[in-house]
Amino acid sequence: MQLIESVLVLLVLVQLIFLFINKKEKQSLAFVGLGLLAFHFILGEGRWQMSFLYLIEVILIGIYLKRTKSSRWMRVIGCFFAVILTVASAILAYALPVFSLPSPTGSFNVGLEKLYIPVNSREETITENPSDKRELMVNVWYPTKDPTEVNSPYLPQVERVGFATKYGLPPAALNYLNKVETHHQRDAQPADGQFPVLIFSPGYYTPASGYLSIIEDLVSHGFIIFNIIHPHETMGIEYPDGRNVFFDMAFNEANSWGWNDDVSSAVNTLQSSNDNNEKRKATAQMAKTYGKDIVKRWAADMGSVIDRLTQLNSDPSFRLQGKLDLDRLATYGHSVGGSAAIEAAIFDERIKAAVNLDGAQWGSLIDTVLNKPAALISSSATYGQPDVNQYIFEKSLGKNFQNLVLRNSGHSNFSDIPFMIRVPQLNEAGSISPTIAAQNTTAFLNAFFKKYLLDETIDLDDWVDSNPYLMHRE
Structure with missing residues (x-):
């Protein structure tokens, strides 16, 4: 909770106690509450999570100013429900906080431009x-x-509405995110020089813009990031003509990622067999069907973006004309986006390196070798699922491949979700601090891309060994 919200909670509890004490200071407490509420709303700090608390405070102010008398039992019952509602407000304020994003650590500030790319082919x-x-x-x-x-505000409105819909909340439920301070601004003047390019793909059914804890820091170190919003498969997308397109639940339910009897059989083998050869065959069977279409579709989106960048880099109307060093280009992504980043790198020679953040590597890698620098950073949580990546990546293991685990992490710790939602049962995060998770993930990405895109002399094995939060996977 914010400081003024904590003060309001304490004030309400004190006022409830004073209902049972005959003190002249009661009326003074009413004026204190009135002033604090007014100050709170004048600052624009009011939010729906605290609605119960506001209601209790208004009732208490009225009781104290009118000097209303009631029986002791009425006061006891009233206080009982008031405490419950106050605690409910405190829990909601904690679970859905006005959070602070990590400050960027690089020498650059961060600008944002929106780009529309129709792919008529x-x-x-x-x-x-x-x-x-x-x-x-x-x-x-x-x-x-x-x-x-x-x-700039945190998350565009279309993604807020999509996020609220996913969790069964009213469309305006996330408007309190206006109070979250970001570290970027729209339409800023680009810094001088050329910069390496990163193509980023988010997770499935996520807010595609909800990765600022990593993106802002990476950009501050001198990277240009093209953050793709995949239509129909992320939370929301707004086109220049005003159209809003949200996650297509009907398509998701109808396709089920290619689940069929063969996939079900493969999962059973992975969960029950102790034979690595059987597990390897089951993984190959599963990888060729489950999730294949979406991974290939998103990898194709990455290719379409790169195609467009080669045109835009010489376009005088493009704000970043001449700023893109397309000879130093890499892909990375989270979850399905991470799988797509590797998939795209397999077939596109323009991509020099790729990183998968906790994505099961469905698609083509099971049948080929990735002869490029790559990294897989997995969460330490398994959620009871079989580890398919140990078989999918085994052909690509080599000196230019980093197979890492972020300690005490969950799947969402590679995004902003743990900042936005503090309830472990909902956010799929581990016990690691969201800030520490973001800072250490970003630090590795920064080192990895500087080594392979900028040719800096960095021993990644030593770097990981000296990091207390990342470790090589055994």
Whole structure:
């Protein structure tokens, strides 16, 4: 909770105690509460999580100012429910906080540009209209020397609505995120020079912009990041003409990621067999079906973005004209986005390196070798699922491959979700601090990409061995 919210909680509890004490100070407490509430709302700090507390405080102010008398039993019953509602407000405020993002550690400030990329050469296979073409929106995060005078809001409204829908909340439930301070601004002047390019793909059914704890820091160290918003499969996307497209639940339920009897049989083998050869065959069987289509679709999106960048880099109307060092380009992503990052790197020679953040590597890697620098950072939580990556990546293990685990982490610790939702049963995070998880993930990505894109002399094995939160996977 914020400081003023904590003070309000304490004030309500004191006022409830004073209901049982004959003191002249009662009326003074009413004026204190009135002033504190007014100050709270004048600052624009009010939020729905504290609604129960506001209601109790208004009732108490009325009781004290009117000097209303009631029986002791009425006061006891009233206090009982007031305490319950106060605790409920405190829990809601804690579970859905106004959080602080880690401050970027690099020398650059961060700018944001929105980019619309229609891909007329590719059919949109998710919608029912056969004439629909793939349309991508991309957040372009880039280094700037402009001072960050007006911070951009956290998450665009369309992603907030999609997020609220996922968790069964009213559309306006996440408007309190306006109070979260970011470290970037729209339409800033790019910094001088060229910068290496990273193509980033988010997780499935996530807010695609909800990775600022990592993105802002990486950009501050001199990278340009193209953050793809995949239509129909992330929480929400807004096109320049005003159209909003949300996660397509009907498509998701109808396709089930390619689940069939063969996949079910493979899962049973992975969970029950002690024979590595049997598990290896089951993994190969599963990887060729389950999740394959989405991984290939998102990898193709990455390729489409790279195609467009080669045109934009010489376009005078593009804010970042000439700033993209396309000879130093890599992909990375989280969950399915991480799988797509590796998939794209297998077939696209323009991609020099790739990192998968806790994604099961469905797709083509099971049948081939990735002869490029790559890394897999897994969470330490398994959620009772079989470890398919140990078999999928085994052909690609080598001196340019880092197979790592982030200690005490969960699947969402590679995103902002643990900042946004503090309830472990909902956020799929581990016990590691969200800030520590983001800082150490970013530090590795920074070292990895500087080694393989900027040719800096960095011994990644030594780097990992000296890090208390990352470890090599056995």
